[in-house]
Amino acid sequence: MKIAVLGYGTVGKGVDRIISERVSGVEVSRILELPDRLTDPRMTSDYAQIVEDDDIKVVVECMGGLEPAHTFILDALAKGKSVVTSNKAVVAAYFDEFVRQANATDASLLIEASVGGGIPWIASIEKVRRIDEVTSFSGIMNGTTNFIVDGMVKEGADFDQVLAEAQALGYAERDPSADIDGVDVRNKTIITVGVAFDTACEKDIPTTGIRTLAKGDLDALRAMGRGVKLLGRGVQRDGGYAAAVEPVAVPIESLEANVPSNFNLISLDATTVGPLKFYGQGAGMLPTGNAMVQDVLDFAAGLRPHYDFSRGLEWRPELLTSDYVFRTKARLDGAEPFCEGMVLVRGLSAVRAREVFEYATSVDATSFMAALPQEG
Numbered sequence: 390m391k392i393a394v395l396g397y398g399t400v401g402k403g404v405d406r407i408i409s410e411r412v413s414g415v416e417v418s419r420i421l422e423l424p425d426r427l428t429d430p431r432m433t434s435d436y437a438q439i440v441e442d443d444d445i446k447v448v449v450e451c452m453g454g455l456e457p458a459h460t461f462i463l464d465a466l467a468k469g470k471s472v473v474t475s476n477k478a479v480v481a482a483y484f485d486e487f488v489r490q491a492n493a494t495d496a497s498l499l500i501e502a503s504v505g506g507g508i509p510w511i512a513s514i515e516k517v518r519r520i521d522e523v524t525s526f527s528g529i530m531n532g533t534t535n536f537i538v539d540g541m542v543k544e545g546a547d548f549d550q551v552l553a554e555a556q557a558l559g560y561a562e563r564d565p566s567a568d569i570d571g572v573d574v575r576n577k578t579i580i581t582v583g584v585a586f587d588t589a590c591e592k593d594i595p596t597t598g599i600r601t602l603a604k605g606d607l608d609a610l611r612a613m614g615r616g617v618k619l620l621g622r623g624v625q626r627d628g629g630y631a632a633a634v635e636p637v638a639v640p641i642e643s644l645e646a647n648v649p650s651n652f653n654l655i656s657l658d659a660t661t662v663g664p665l666k667f668y669g670q671g672a673g674m675l676p677t678g679n680a681m682v683q684d685v686l687d688f689a690a691g692l693r694p695h696y697d698f699s700r701g702l703e704w705r706p707e708l709l710t711s712d713y714v715f716r717t718k719a720r721l722d723g724a725e726p727f728c729e730g731m732v733l734v735r736g737l738s739a740v741r742a743r744e745v746f747e748y749a750t751s752v753d754a755t756s757f758m759a760a761l762p763q764e765g
């Protein structure tokens with residue numbers, strides 16, 4: 390089977406390498422590259438040479454960004470070619486449109502690499518959904534921020550220093566503020582809501598990253614038996630759903646608190662199977678390339694995911710409610726002392742907590758916030 394790779398960066402090179410070294414029966418016959426870098430006979434900078442080629446059955450998009458990725462994916466699907474993509478930004482923004490186009494031409498959209506790097510998260514949700522309702526999910530979905538927090542905790546490293554390391558290792562987004570400010574996890578959470586809850590997710594879910602996390606916050610929370618992790622979360626109940634991305638002060642002995650390096654740990658809860666946890670490298674050339682090649686092989690084997698967002702669950706932010714800790718110079722209503730430098734505000738929805746955090750940040754730009762879920 391002939392396939393084309395769009396974008397020959399970290400992930401595109403990983404896909405090409407895994408196929409050439411480990412997979413028979415699949416050939417990367419074309420690579421879309423920028424005009425000044427056509428160093429391989431398979432490379433072209435003209436997308437028409439790929440999308441008009443009837444021998445190419447699958448287009449593997451790993452350019453990143455919204456355009457031209459959005460247009461190229463739609464063109465490929467409209468021509469009946471199936472698309473494998475690692476580009477969570479474009480899937481989160483256009484999931485519904487891609488699914489409608491894929492269904493119209495009987496093409497497939499395969500998105501395993503868009504959430505959790507090398508972890509078979511999307512495929513596992515699809516398997517669980519054959520029998521169960523997924524009632525909630527929660528997890529570390531960003532390798533870069535986990536790498537940063539882990540480096541700060543274990544090596545006492547400076548935030549900017551560990552971020553530079555994550556960039557050098559190919560974990561970070563082109564603009565790493567997408568990692569640090571939670572936008573990357575928001576995209577992955579939106580995609581997970583779509584796959585797990587059969588619902589086109591609200592795009593404006595409350596999103597807070599770890600930009601203002603300081604070593605002192607980690608020390609203060611550790612003294613209270615907590616570690617800090619950036620989590621994407623979603624829950625559905627009684628025809629409604631909620632989702633959020635925010636730092637969470639997890640119990641220090643929990644699996645989440647102990648996830649090292651660029652690893653991700655994502656959990657779900659479902660009707661009859663109960664809780665499941667998925668652990669692996671959430672970023673990097675070979676883990677992510679592996680997830681894309683798995684999608685290509687699934688397609689070749691006739692395994693075709695089918696998405697349907699007709700269910701229309703209602704957006705109900707109050708379904709995600711917990712206590713929150715804040716480090717801020719702003720005075721917050723209902724705040725009570727929590728630990729060195731931090732106050733506690735009880736019973737906020739994630740949407741309300743984000744509003745309180747925006748107020749705190751308007752007074753004190755260095756403010757930090759974390760959800761404080763009940764233990765047990």
Ligand SMILES: NC(=O)C1=CN([C@@H]2O[C@H](COP(=O)(O)OP(=O)(O)OC[C@H]3O[C@@H](n4cnc5c(N)ncnc54)[C@H](OP(=O)(O)O)[C@@H]3O)[C@@H](O)[C@H]2O)C=CC1
Pocket residue numbers: 395396397398399400401421422423451452453454457475476477478502503506559560561562563671672673674677
């Ligand atoms: N790196 C990772 O660990 C993971 C990445 N992803 C996602 O995978 C995608 C790719 O990531 P990554 O490989 O890290 O990114 P890179 O920036 O390393 O690679 C993207 C490549 O595509 C090229 N490119 C951009 N636009 C075009 C175009 N129009 N035509 C041809 N080539 C183009 C870029 O060139 P140039 O640099 O010159 O612009 C670059 O070489 C992103 O969506 C990312 O979010 C998902 C999971 C993990």
Ligand SMILES: N[C@@H](CC=O)C(=O)O
Pocket residue numbers: 503505506530531532533534560561562568573671672673
């Ligand atoms: N920048 C992302 C890459 C994978 O999705 C991350 O760090 O997780």
